[in-house]
Amino acid sequence: ETGVTQTPRHLVMGMTNKKSLKCEQHLGHNAMYWYKQSAKKPLELMFVYSLEERVENNSVPSRFSPECPNSSHLFLHLHTLQPEDSALYLCASSQTSGSVDTQYFGPGTRLTVL
Amino acid sequence: GQNIDQPTEMTATEGAIVQINCTYQTSGFNGLFWYQQHAGEAPTFLSYNVLDGLEEKGRFSSFLSRSKGYSYLLLKELQMKDSASYLCAVMDSNYQLIWGAGTKLIIKP
Secondary structure, three states, rough: OOOOEEEEEEEEOOOOEEEEEEEEOOOOOEEEEEEOOOOOOOOOOEEEEEEEEEEEEEEOOEEEEEEEEEEEEEEEEEEOOOOHOOOOEEEEEEOOOOOOOOOOOOEEEEEEEE | OOOOOOOOEEEEOOOOOEEEEHHHHHHHOEEHHHEEOOOOOOOEEEEEEOOOEEEEOEEEEEOOOOOOOOEEEEOOOOOHHHEEEEEEEOOOOOOOOOOOOEEEEEEOO
């Protein structure tokens, strides 16, 4: 399936680097999400965008900066990360964000911070 | 606080039946989702329950009891490709998904 794509699939970066994760959805949805998935832990919601407006920011450190230029694209800009930020970063989309809608996920970016 | 509990790991035999349980305590309830996630891949939607009872979809069935804060996913005629993690998630009163840590299912020949 290619409904939600993410690039890169793997990323290794140093603590002083700046990098960006990209997500694109081809489902015509209006809401997009960033999640963090760490081993043996529940998915953590980081950011929610609805119609390109940020509607949720779950107390995420400022070293993570989201950007949603249009309803099909979502970015996560990373700078001065810490080793504990190493995780799988998942993007998802749904028709809307304020009602019962199924979220569809991309394959994730496996991030390693050295 | 909000909490979703599910077993960390389960093992079953090919061709058998397995039941993965999920209990929850959340602020409001707008339905319960089950997702399947193969290693290194995207979580994929399996089922959604909002009313009590059993929903059957091929080899997979999902059950919900709202009064008990309990759900299970039932997998029949297990195949090797069913080896994956199964994620339980509840949509709360703010329409946010609250996730369990997932159950890793290992299928043995």
